[in-house]
Every structure is written in C-alpha cells, then in structure tokens.
Amino acid sequence: MPEHSPAPTPHRAIYGFAFYFLFTVLFFIYVAWAYLPVELGLHSHLPDKYFAAFVPVLIIVGAAFAFIIYPAINLALTPNIDSIASVVDLKLTLPKGSKFTSWSQLQHPRAEDVDPQPNATAPVQCNLCRITHRPKTRPPIAPLRFLDLQEVNATFFDN
Known part of the structure; x- marks a missing residue:
C-alpha cells in the first residue's frame, strides 16, 4: 500500500x-x-x-x-501583569466602596483587632505569621470569598 x-x-x-x-x-x-x-x-x-x-x-x-x-x-x-487585579478579584475581598491600598487589607484580621466573641475559643499560635490568632467560627457553607494564597498553601503543603 x-x-x-x-x-x-x-x-x-x-x-x-x-x-x-x-x-x-x-x-x-x-x-x-x-x-x-x-x-x-x-x-x-x-x-x-x-x-x-x-x-x-x-x-x-x-x-x-x-x-x-x-x-x-x-x-x-486585561489587567496589567503587575496589577493586583490579575491575582485577586477585589470585588470579592474588599468591602463595597473601599479602595485597595495594600496587601494587609486582604489578610485575616489579627486577634487583637477583633472583638472577642462570647463563645470564642482560646487563641492559637499561627505557624505561618508567628502571631496569635483567635479561631473563627464559620457557617458550614462559607460565602464566596477570596482564598488567601497562604491559607491554600497551609492547607495543602503544611506538615
């Protein structure tokens, strides 16, 4: 053939x-x-x-x-490669009407900055940022939100 x-x-x-x-x-x-x-x-x-x-x-x-x-x-x-909008959807992370100024706006608040809740548990030493945090109680299905890269890495790659 x-x-x-x-x-x-x-x-x-x-x-x-x-x-x-x-x-x-x-x-x-x-x-x-x-x-x-x-x-x-x-x-x-x-x-x-x-x-x-x-x-x-x-x-x-x-x-x-x-x-x-x-x-x-x-x-x-398409946002510039240096823009924060190419990494994070700011509409999901920041409160309505606020403007992005620094990465610290996207991090979880520290235990000292949060009012203690009546049923809050004891503070926990964070392995990533070496700061004491108070664990948050969340509903079973969390609303749509920004997944912090540190949180994702800690979940998948922390020993």
Missing part, C-alpha cells in the same frame, strides 16, 4: 491545474462584471454592481474584526 505523502502525483497535478484555471476564469468574470457597462442586456440577470465593492469590503472588515479588533479589545480589558 502506498504511503500518504505531500509529493506531487498525477491526479493532484490535474486537480491543481483545474482549480487554478477555474478560479482564474471566475476572477476574470468577476472583474468583467464589475467594470463592464450595464447596457449589455444582462443587468436583469446579474446582481447589482454595488456588490462588486461590497462583498470584498465585507470580507476584509469581517477578517479585521475577527483577527484584529476583538483580540485588541480583550487585550485592552
């Missing part, structure tokens, strides 16, 4: 010449339709000359939107 290869074979050469000849003839018919006057009597069977300019422009504009304008819009809406 012969292997499939891109090498020219007789039937590929014949089909290639036929397609080349077909599209050359179609191009010359298109140019003749676009430039010849309408008085030849065929204007009732052919589309309007307006389409001779409209169809190529439509194809070019469609290609420009698909390959240039839409990707440019997406790149313009």
